[in-house]
Amino acid sequence: MKFRFKALQRMREPDELDSPTLLASPRGWIATFVVLIIVAAASVWFFAGRLPVTVPAAGLLTHPAGTARLQSPYGGTVRSMLVRPDEAVQRGQEVAVITVDSGRDRTVHSPFTGRVVAFSAVDGHVVGQGEELLLIERTDTPDDRLVAMLFVPVDRAMGVVPGKPVDLSVSSAPPGAFGLLRGRVHSVSSYPVMLEHAADLVGGLEAARGYLKGVPARLVIVDLERDPATPSGYAWSTQNGPPARLQSQVSVAGAIGLGSQTLFDLLLGR
Numbered sequence: 633m634k635f636r637f638k639a640l641q642r643m644r645e646p647d648e649l650d651s652p653t654l655l656a657s658p659r660g661w662i663a664t665f666v667v668l669i670i671v672a673a674a675s676v677w678f679f680a681g682r683l684p685v686t687v688p689a690a691g692l693l694t695h696p697a698g699t700a701r702l703q704s705p706y707g708g709t710v711r712s713m714l715v716r717p718d719e720a721v722q723r724g725q726e727v728a729v730i731t732v733d734s735g736r737d738r739t740v741h742s743p744f745t746g747r748v749v750a751f752s753a754v755d756g757h758v759v760g761q762g763e764e765l766l767l768i769e770r771t772d773t774p775d776d777r778l779v780a781m782l783f784v785p786v787d788r789a790m791g792v793v794p795g796k797p798v799d800l801s802v803s804s805a806p807p808g809a810f811g812l813l814r815g816r817v818h819s820v821s822s823y824p825v826m827l828e829h830a831a832d833l834v835g836g837l838e839a840a841r842g843y844l845k846g847v848p849a850r851l852v853i854v855d856l857e858r859d860p861a862t863p864s865g866y867a868w869s870t871q872n873g874p875p876a877r878l879q880s881q882v883s884v885a886g887a888i889g890l891g892s893q894t895l896f897d898l899l900l901g902r
Contacts, residue, residue: 686799686887687792689852690843691782693802693882696853697770698781698833699749704740707761708732710753719748721768728753728765740765745772749835749881767835769880778878780815780854781833782886783843786824789850794819797889798854799869804882811870813878815854817888824848835881854886 711729715721721742728740752764759765780800784792800813825833825848830840833851843849859867863875 685890689782689784699835702766746770782852783849786848801885805874810874811868814857814867818853818855821851
């Protein structure tokens with residue numbers, strides 16, 4: 633019977649009990665260390681890393697007094713509308729002529745200063761007393777300026793207080809091209825805004841329903857941060873923002889910053 637040389641040699645040698653045993657290759661140890669480092673970093677970030685907390689809200693750019701509906705004090709036929717959309721009007725200015733049932737012409741005057749946003753009547757239209765003629769954005773408050781009006785659902789309004797930072801996505805200035813408009817919370821309404829009040833501010837019931845979405849909301853006024861170095865005159869997340877000045881009555885989507893919290897606290901619902 634023949635045996636291979638290596639087999640016979642192994643039988644003659646004693647057991648190598650004191651020889652080191654290779655448990656893993658150097659490449660395996662490197663992979664293990666990398667995994668341990670990643671797990672340790674993730675654990676630290678889980679307890680110490682912070683995530684921004686924001687509250688989303690829809691709204692529009694406008695003036696603090698919002699819009700107002702100019703109603704006809706007379707019933708009759710509209711003989712002539714004396715102003716045009718986007719035209720500035722002064723308090724006491726003639727805005728329409730109504731021919732009443734007796735055949736006499738009655739002049740309607742604007743009770744406030746502002747800018748014509750929309751018409752509800754045209755020449756030849758028959759209107760009743762108290763029926764809406766014009767929608768005017770008021771600019772006659774002492775602190776008149778361009779602001780953002782946001783409607784924050786009541787269940788998300790906790791923590792929204794004056795001074796909080798706000799980033800605004802303006803529909804007329806796509807954020808992908810021009811960045812986000814910067815602002816800060818100026819005031820928060822003490823009570824939820826009713827649909828009728830919101831309609832007076834934004835220019836009608838349909839617009840108000842779009843912002844409130846059927847849930848109670850608090851009105852948040854946002855002051856826009858000024859920056860004379862930009863074409864718009866306001867601060868943006870990009871260097872210059874859009875190449876033109878901002879217009880009012882433009883829809884915005886806001887993100888109100890409430891601070892930050894750890895992922896651990898977020899998972900616990902704190």
